[in-house]
Amino acid sequence: MIEPEEKMGDPVLLQRFAAWLQPGPTDGDAERSSFFNNGVIVLDTNVLLSLYEYTETSRSEVLSALEQTAGRLWMPYQVGLEFVRGRRSTLESRKRALSDAAADVNKKLMAARKAIVDAKNVVCAQLDKYARAHQEIAGLDALVAGSGVDAHLDVYRHEFKRYLDMLKADHGLALSSADAEDPILVHIAKLYGDGIGQQPEDSVVRGRLEEATAFRFPNKIPPGFSDSGKDTPLKSAGDFLLWEELVEHATKLPVGSRRVLFVSNDTKEDWYEQGSGPSSSRPWPSLVDELRRRAQADLRVETPPHFFGGVREFLDAELAADTYAEIERVSESFEEKVPDTPLVTEETAAHLEPPDGLALDAFNSVGLVSSTVRAALDSASPSRRLFQWWLIGVTAQLGRRSVGETEPSVAIATATRSSEPPSQNWVPGTALPPGEWLHRNSSWIAPWFMDLLDSIPQADRAVLRRLAAQQAESNRRSRS
Structure with missing residues (x-):
């Protein structure tokens, strides 16, 4: 044990800086x-x-x-x-x-x-x-x-x-x-x-x-x-x-x-x-x-x-x-x-602004073109924030764009294939016209996503439906 007073016999310089003059601790x-x-x-x-x-x-x-x-x-x-x-x-x-x-x-x-x-x-x-x-x-x-x-x-x-x-x-x-x-x-x-x-x-x-x-x-x-x-x-x-x-x-x-x-x-x-x-x-x-x-x-x-x-x-x-x-x-x-960075979920996304340019990169990566969807990327409303984060997450999940090392992970789905809805307000897939959804009778769709689909042109509507359906199928396979 080293006592607080300096040891007698050793030069003061060696005493005062003993810790610096010793090698690091070894086994x-x-x-x-x-x-x-x-x-x-x-x-x-x-x-x-x-x-x-x-x-x-x-x-x-x-x-x-x-x-x-x-x-x-x-x-x-x-x-x-x-x-x-x-x-x-x-x-x-x-x-x-x-x-x-x-x-x-x-x-x-x-x-x-x-x-x-x-x-x-x-x-x-x-x-x-x-x-x-x-x-x-x-x-x-x-x-x-x-x-x-x-x-x-x-x-x-x-x-x-x-x-x-x-x-x-x-x-x-x-x-x-x-x-x-x-x-x-x-x-x-x-x-x-x-x-x-x-x-x-x-x-x-x-x-x-x-x-x-x-x-x-x-x-x-x-x-x-x-x-x-x-x-x-x-x-x-x-x-x-x-x-x-x-x-x-x-x-x-x-x-x-x-x-x-x-x-x-x-x-x-x-x-x-x-x-x-x-x-x-x-x-x-x-x-x-x-x-x-x-x-x-x-x-x-x-x-x-x-x-x-x-x-x-x-x-x-x-x-x-x-x-x-x-x-x-x-x-x-x-x-x-x-x-x-915390996982972005439906609960946190509604009031969380995505990093600059990330939602636009996702928009461009899947060929979206309408001004209505483009405007949704700039909106601060909770439902549009959900859309922005979902688009970021789904394009990353499906490999439609390269993902940066610091990019947040996103766990938001717009649709699911199951016998029961994730929550009571989800809409059954039969709400979509025949031909617009592959598994209408076994699917549920998030209400905010349905509202978005109803407000955009058909071309971009088709793009977003395909992304949602592919994500739902990907998630189903992950669980099976």
Whole structure:
């Protein structure tokens, strides 16, 4: 344990800057075991939320390994707040990723079908031009128009869906579990017991926010300065608020045994000094210095793979090779960033303005031409906002245009094929004239979409009907 007073014998320069002159912590550090056996262990929010990313088998082993640290775990209030608030978005993000994968598979299979049709048209054009082979052309048209192409693609569709469904089942958590009965939350609560930080007073939080935003962040003093661009000061200062709680808690530990092991997936520059390559990065020595100066405590910072390796080595926890590989995978895929753009749904779209130009790109991608539909893109009425977002979503889902990396995901449908309507105000497909809808007797159409169809010219009406019908069929296949 490093005492607050400087050691006798070493030159003052070497004493004052000892943390900067030492290499980053390694697995072979002689005192590493003391952090696991006698130190306080603080897990960052992202480590706890990672439990929702593991498969069920790995999650069970990780929780069992964490039980070996029971009694030494301590949770800052800031971590607890972020954890209980972040569980649902983590589950939704995983669910959306699997749903988006299924939609992407369907989109690519539809693109494959279109490519087959285009290839057929090339051959038919040559047959017509050079041979006037009308019988052969009719045969190719029948081959592609019949069920042959779809039957072949359905083999791939069902097999791909089987694997995606297997992934959903393997995680073993339903979205509805993000409440007080969430088994992970219950397990974590029992694991920590009363080792949870008290909520700081509002005046304390205000003072810490002022220090972060007025002094530390502008001068890039770790931790947390990389988050300074988030939408509110409170969100920007999350890491610093955590750090302040950690420092305060360390001052209350018994003198002579003040060791804090902080575990996080976050290796950005506001926690790690960035070297010339990933292997040369190390936790900021200034963090070590600050904890020594303010709390007379030693600090060690580790990523989850290093930490669970230590749990296995020093606490005799059992972790299978596959589980450890999954810990590494989840840790490597972690990227601290501004939270993902929320999924745009019918509930949120009505009052949400799309990014500039995105609805117009969707409009142009499907050949819409009427001034009535074009005017709907500029309207701020709730029903027209729904249309704008639906058009953005459906053209992306059906592969009618390229999708940008930062483009929001959209989950809005104008029609569905089912025995019962999604809600009471949906209109049966029989409200459309015969010939305008393929499955009139088994379809339901959103009322705002029917109102739109009734107000636009026939050419664009036909385009939008086809998009709606194709989306409904795509969604039906995703569910089947």
